[in-house]
Each structure stands twice: as C-alpha cells, then as structure tokens.
Amino acid sequence: MSDKVVISSADSDTTKDTLRKIPDPCAVVIFGASGDLTERKLMPALFRLFCEGLLPESFAVVAVARSEMDSESFRQKVRAGIETYSRISPDQVNKWSAFAEGLVYHRVNYDNAEDYKALGKLLAKIDKKKDAAYNCLFYLSTPPILYPIIVDQLGKAGLSQQSGGSWRRIIIEKPFGHDLASATDLNNQVHKVFEESQVYRIDHYLGKETVQNLLVFRFANAIFEPLWNRNYIDHVQITVSEEVGLGSRAGYYDTAGIMRDVFQNHLLQLFTLTTMEPPAEFNDNALRDEKVKVLKSIRPIRPEEVTQYTVRAQYRTYRDEKGVAPGTETATFAVLKLFIDNWRWRDVPFYLRSGKALANKVTEISIHFRYVPHLMFPLPAGEQLPPNVLGLCLQPKEGMRLSFETKLPGAGMRTRSVGMTYLYEQDFGKNTLPDAYERLILDALQGDASLFTRSDEIELAWRLIDPILLGWQSKHAPFLTFYESGTRGPSKADEFIQADGRTWFV
Numbered sequence: 001m002s003d004k005v006v007i008s009s010a011d012s013d014t015t016k017d018t019l020r021k022i023p024d025p026c027a028v029v030i031f032g033a034s035g036d037l038t039e040r041k042l043m044p045a046l047f048r049l050f051c052e053g054l055l056p057e058s059f060a061v062v063a064v065a066r067s068e069m070d071s072e073s074f075r076q077k078v079r080a081g082i083e084t085y086s087r088i089s090p091d092q093v094n095k096w097s098a099f100a101e102g103l104v105y106h107r108v109n110y111d112n113a114e115d116y117k118a119l120g121k122l123l124a125k126i127d128k129k130k131d132a133a134y135n136c137l138f139y140l141s142t143p144p145i146l147y148p149i150i151v152d153q154l155g156k157a158g159l160s161q162q163s164g165g166s167w168r169r170i171i172i173e174k175p176f177g178h179d180l181a182s183a184t185d186l187n188n189q190v191h192k193v194f195e196e197s198q199v200y201r202i203d204h205y206l207g208k209e210t211v212q213n214l215l216v217f218r219f220a221n222a223i224f225e226p227l228w229n230r231n232y233i234d235h236v237q238i239t240v241s242e243e244v245g246l247g248s249r250a251g252y253y254d255t256a257g258i259m260r261d262v263f264q265n266h267l268l269q270l271f272t273l274t275t276m277e278p279p280a281e282f283n284d285n286a287l288r289d290e291k292v293k294v295l296k297s298i299r300p301i302r303p304e305e306v307t308q309y310t311v312r313a314q315y316r317t318y319r320d321e322k323g324v325a326p327g328t329e330t331a332t333f334a335v336l337k338l339f340i341d342n343w344r345w346r347d348v349p350f351y352l353r354s355g356k357a358l359a360n361k362v363t364e365i366s367i368h369f370r371y372v373p374h375l376m377f378p379l380p381a382g383e384q385l386p387p388n389v390l391g392l393c394l395q396p397k398e399g400m401r402l403s404f405e406t407k408l409p410g411a412g413m414r415t416r417s418v419g420m421t422y423l424y425e426q427d428f429g430k431n432t433l434p435d436a437y438e439r440l441i442l443d444a445l446q447g448d449a450s451l452f453t454r455s456d457e458i459e460l461a462w463r464l465i466d467p468i469l470l471g472w473q474s475k476h477a478p479f480l481t482f483y484e485s486g487t488r489g490p491s492k493a494d495e496f497i498q499a500d501g502r503t504w505f506v
C-alpha cells in the first residue's frame with residue numbers, strides 16, 4: 001500500500017477497562033470431548049481462563065463422548081493438548097493440578113436416554129461436592145448431525161431446565177445447517193428444548209480482537225463515523241484467504257464448499273459489523289438487531305443473476321484430494337458482490353472474496369474512500385492520486401492501517417502514498433492476544449450473547465446464500481475456473497473487479 005510506515009502506539013494512561021465479572025459457579029459439559037476441537041481449542045482456552053483467574057472457584061468440566069476413556073486418561077490427553085497448542089508459562093504449569101481436579105470424563109452413546117440420566121446424576125453429585133453444576137453450559141462439539149439428537153436427549157432428561165435462579169446454556173458449533181431449510185429445522189428443534197436466550201451459536205471469528213475492535217473503532221471514535229457512508233466510501237473489500245488446502249476435511253468440505261464454509265458465516269459476520277448502524281447500547285440484542293437490519297437490506301441475488309454477482313473457482317489439484325467426489329464442481333474460491341439497499345450504503349459495492357490453497361493467509365477488511373472531488377495539483381493526463389484506504393487486518397497481524405497522500409520533500413509538488421499503521425503486537429508483544437475461544441467461552445459463562453449468532457441472523461444469512469448455491473447448480477452458473485495452488489486465485493476474480501474499474505487491495 002505505501003512505501004513508508006508511521007507507527008502510532010497506544011498510550012497506556014488512557015486505557016479504559018470495561019467491567020469483567022467472574023462467572024457464577026458452574027460446570028461446562030462438552031459433547032464430542034474426545035475430538036480435535038476440544039483438544040486444540042476448548043481445553044487450552046479453559047485452562048488459560050483458569051490461570052488468569054477468570055473462572056469461578058467452583059468450576060468443573062464434564063467431558064462427554066463415546067470413546068472408551070477414564071477421567072485420568074482424559075486429563076492426560078488434555079495436558080498433552082495444552083502443551084502442544086497453547087503457550088504455558090512456568091507459573092501456569094503449577095496451576096495444572098488444581099485445574100485437572102475439576103475434569104471428569106463421562107462416556108455416553110449420544111442417543112441413549114439412560115446415559116443422559118447418568119449425566120444428570122453426575123452433575124448433581126458434582127454440585128453437591130463443589131457447588132458447581134447448578135449452572136451448566138453445554139457445548140456441542142460433535143459432528144452437526146448429532147446436534148438434534150443431543151439437544152433432544154438433554155430435553156428429555158430435564159437438563160435444559162433452569163430453576164430457582166440457576167442457568168442452563170448451550171453453545172452450538174458451526175456449521176449451523178447446510179441451507180435455509182435445515183437451519184430452520186435445527187432452530188425449531190433447539191427451541192423445543194431451549195429458549196433462544198439460552199442458545200449461543202458460535203462463530204469463532206467474532207471472538208477475534210480485531211473484529212471486536214471494529215466496533216470500538218467505528219463507535220468510540222468521532223472522526224470515522226461521519227465518513228462511513230456512500231458519500232465518502234467508494235467500495236469495500238473483505239478478504240479471507242487461506243494458505244491451506246483441504247487437509248482432512250474432505251467428507252464435510254466437498255458437500256459444503258467455500259460458500260457454506262466461509263461466506264455464510266465468517267464473511268457475512270464481518271460484513272454486517274462493518275455496515276450496521278450504531279446500536280443505542282452495547283448489549284446482545286441491540287447489537288444483533290442492527291446486524292439483522294443489514295441482512296434484511298441486502299439486495300437479494302436471484303439464481304439467474306449469479307454470473308453478474310459471483311465468481312467460482314477450484315484449485316487445480318482439488319479433485320486429486322482423498323475423499324473428494326470425481327469431477328466435483330465444489331468451489332474452493334469465490335467472489336461475491338453485494339449491495340445494501342438503505343440510505344447509508346445504496347449503490348456502494350461490497351466485494352467479499354475467499355479461497356483455499358492461496359499464496360497467503362490473510363483476513364482483511366479494506367474501506368476504499370472516494371477520489372477527491374477536484375484535484376488542484378497538476379498530474380499527467382489520465383492520472384489520479386490514489387484514494388485513501390483504511391485496512392482492518394485480522395490475520396496474519398491484527399491491526400489497522402490508513403493510507404494517505406503526502407508531499408515528497410524538495411522542489412515541485414510531488415506526492416506519495418504513506419501508511420499509518422497500528423499493530424497489536426507492537427503494543428502488546430507477539431502472541432499475547434487471547435484466543436477467540438477464550439473470549440467467547442467466557443462471554444457465554446457470563447451470559448453475554450453479543451458475539452454469538454441469533455436464530456433470525458442465521459436464517460437471513462442462509463436466505464441470501466441459498467439462491468446463489470441454487471444458481472451455481474443451474475444453467476446460469478458462472479463457468480467454474482481453476483487456479484494453481486499458492487497463487488492469488490483465478491484471473492477471473494481480477495477480471496471481475498476490474499470490470500467495475502477497481503482492483504484487489506490484498
């Protein structure tokens with residue numbers, strides 16, 4: 001973006017703390033606890049919260065799965081996972097025994113009512129001993145096909161019921177449905193057992209510092225909001241690019257593809273936070289009401305319009321991956337152009353782009369301002385000064401950068417673009433930001449659903465994505481192009497944005 005970087009670092013004297021209360025005594029019950037997510041993310045996150053003194057004194061984790069295991073072997077597995085996937089300092093190592101004391105493994109068959117009765121008894125026993133299971137957070141970390149089964153069994157065993165001031169909550173992992181009909185079905189099944197206020201649909205992107213910082217950036221600064229509209233913004237790009245290809249996820253990915261895997265959730269979440277109106281207050285419903293309003297204002301894309309609004313592509317070696325269907329047309333890369341039909345954003349294009357097996361791992365929102373209305377500096381015919389760009393970077397380095405024009409020292413009026421960059425790691429050191437799961441689990445324990453997706457939000461997102469997927473399977477589908485792994489993606493994506501007189505920023 002620029003040839004020179006100006007660093008601005010935070011002034012710690014102006015730090016304003018928001019109140020963080022310690023959650024009530026409780027138990028976290030993880031279903032699918034023998035799996036990858038529990039090992040890599042959930043248990044390391046819980047351990048860090050414990051070490052930071054953010055968990056209540058009376059606290060237990062009940063790990064639930066089918067695998068044959070006892071509590072001691074589960075503890076060893078957790079310890080190994082924490083050592084591999086999280087950074088533990090020597091003083092944190094000392095806290096392991098106290099943490100491990102609260103870990104219990106409970107074997108179930110997910111559809112066996114007796115096993116849930118036994119779980120209920122176990123929770124009652126823990127409650128008696130530690131006063132910890134009166135309040136309970138269930139965490140569904142199994143393949144999604146099991147979600148309705150587990151929810152139903154929890155209901156039948158009476159484990160979802162809140163009585164005498166206790167709370168029962170449930171976190172549901174993504175993916176939440178694979179289209180509008182299945183998401184609505186799942187919502188209906190969940191609502192038979194849990195009130196919406198008990199349900200926390202997780203999208204870990206919302207736990208990232210920069211995503212939350214987007215809210216602070218927009219709504220705690222007076223200088224950006226007046227510019228945050230169609231009068232000053234030419235267009236917005238939101239990019240989620242991954243270096244990795246399929247990995248071991250063929251079974252799921254080949255039926256999902258990039259549109260379900262990234263656009264329906266992560267990209268639309270970033271999009272709504274960038275474009276929503278300022279909520280009157282910072283609470284879960286006020287925030288989510290504003291996101292829902294944006295989703296309702298997106299100009300719908302009909303199946304026959306998909307060529308006009310989308311690009312789809314596949315990395316060239318995708319069909320050679322193990323577990324992928326022969327001749328599969330699953331997209332591993334896509335571009336989606338959206339418009340919002342409201343006063344703030346009418347006719348401003350939003351380019352959402354994501355792909356696998358690309359050159360870099362980058363997640364960035366870039367706000368591209370308009371050209372100045374009249375340029376008084378003499379430039380060669382046909383040339384313009386680049387417009388200002390505000391980049392909000394989520395990966396690889398969390399931070400933000402603003403580009404603007406300056407005068408080059410010396411005679412004449414020569415200009416150049418420079419960037420003013422703020423990086424979290426320069427302020428707080430490397431690898432110090434809390435993991436997204438840490439933040440989100442703590443929020444759920446505290447009953448704050450702001451960074452979780454509400455049922456209407458999920459359904460509106462699918463309402464937008466369904467016709468696109470339908471169009472991609474029809475005669476109107478844009479031609480599936482191929483790109484080499486390790487590149488910036490298909491040339492078709494460049495042509496798509498160039499046709500609007502613009503270029504990709506990252």
Ligand SMILES: NC(=O)c1ccc[n+]([C@@H]2O[C@H](COP(=O)([O-])OP(=O)(O)OC[C@H]3O[C@@H](n4cnc5c(N)ncnc54)[C@H](OP(=O)(O)O)[C@@H]3O)[C@@H](O)[C@H]2O)c1
Pocket residue numbers: 032033034035036037038065066067140141142143144146173174175
């Ligand atoms: N891993 C991640 O980074 C990640 C990121 C975002 C979202 N998620 C979501 O989080 C959930 C859990 O992810 P994960 O990677 O931990 O999944 P996983 O390892 O595939 O599965 C978790 C556990 O579920 C049980 N299970 C797996 N397949 C089953 C089947 N067909 N029938 C019954 N039980 C089965 C297994 O435990 P037992 O056999 O012992 O019961 C397994 O250990 C998934 O919905 C996934 O989409 C994961």
